[in-house]
Amino acid sequence: MTTVPIAIIGTGIAGLSAAQALTQAGHTVHLFDKSKGPGGRMSSKRSDAGSLDLGAQYFTARDRRFVAQLRQWQVQGHVAEWAPSLYTAGSNGMAFSPDEQTRWVGTPRMGALCRALAADAQATYSCRIVEVFRGRDYWQLLDADNNSHGPFSHVICAVPAPQATALLSAAPKLAALVAGVKMDPTWAVALAFDTPLDTRMQGCFVQGSPLDWLACDRSKPGRSSTLDTWVLHASAQWSRQHIDLPKESVIELLCGAFAELINCPVPEPQLSLAHRWLYARPAGAHEWGALADSDLGLYVCGDWCLSGRVEGAWLSGQEAARKLIEHLEA
Template identity: 35%
Template structure:
């Protein structure tokens, strides 16, 4: 079949690679200028900032096997830095967890590797699906074209995008649209900080309690990163919801103050930028692996499906959901 996949994050790229190995011809449409979705790295003159997903773990045998393959290829490495819990500036050891992995030399590097050799159409946003006999046409909006153009026809269409972005495209599949609206996607404000000197904090990352922040991490503590003191600070879901439409400069000031309070370090950064993720993580993952209409050949996958795991919003969810959908398509 000739299949269109919307979204070039980890779930989209995984489902494409699986489908191509099964003999299908696949075209990917991505609204952004690059691949990887929320596994993002922003490059600056100071080095890279992993301002989306911070790391990933594996609990399923299938994902553990995939990670082992990625490790052999040099695409990922364990992040073995000390992590703590911060409460009003006081640090406590964080509980033991499964091995944490990061892509190298930045989180977006994994997506770039997975996208190699694929037909990915970047900066093309899909704004509608239109039935064309037993096939589908896509309405494509690009900055270079004044009106939406058509692409296709395709034998099947798969959406590998956040639930809030998938729902408007599922007008001809009201049951699917209803399911998508159930999976509430929480926002996240992220602060990126660069410093001229080391803050000399005795940890590489921390969960922050009783704060506007929920997580901080020293990017250069991850393997194969460029040297230099670079920190990521991610706001709590509650604060991000309350301040979703905050002026970016005001959000930056408030989160920087929270960072100083959490770490006890008042050294001023030489670089400070914020990024707002409107759809960062699923609050209510759907209790399925994916959605798929076998007759009309439209499906949905992503990290907002439980895919057999407890909870959602993780890299592992995205991967398992994609693999399961591709296997079902055959």
């Protein structure tokens, strides 16, 4: 058992999963994140229309370990099932397309789950770590304001692959492997209307459009907005092609694509906002679980190490913690 804390960079579901497993095993962890709070791509955006899920829209569970964890979260009130009226849209128009998949969301907003997981953790937010380096005996972290943090016995990088690569200079082979992971961007737009749109559709998978997903955010359990709120996700291809477009132009173009798809009048929204996720999802599939240079004490986890889904992120964090604990006990 180490008495020197373990640093975890990133407070998305992967980092929080690793922190939970390590804490349960009796280790002390310290979390760092560049954002104002936890959640990563599972965080929610506060607005005049209430909280909006601009990142992860829902998640599913296939692995028995994640299913068991979900049931605990459900009992604790952190998640609930979302059963939207699902459609698909393509060259032949929009069609009702129900399925048997169980979908889960954080409640009363997606980010509430991560905030609950981080509630008792020692964490430093609004702190962008730019370098991980080895001191005489332990690891130190350097932030963007040139402040040093440490000492730490081990470091877990739980951030998107392009960001993790920059933090792994002390482990060149690990850095080279992570550098090969490509991640796709996603432009997200939220719209809020005074009166509900005249449609039964609450979620839609889209092909052949600038959009690849749209959802009625207010239809999710626990949401209390008095406005009719919608979230639109652009396709990876469209997002790459328009990666540096001003937010106002992104809103205009994606709102136009939304109006073409939904087959009902779309009035001027009372609220509109856009958010660019530079590293929204991995471009390819990997089955690494988590990556490690155990001799150095550096570990890497994230959804991109597995399925690219929320479940994959949680499992990857668990695997990073398992590898670290096994190394300590060896």
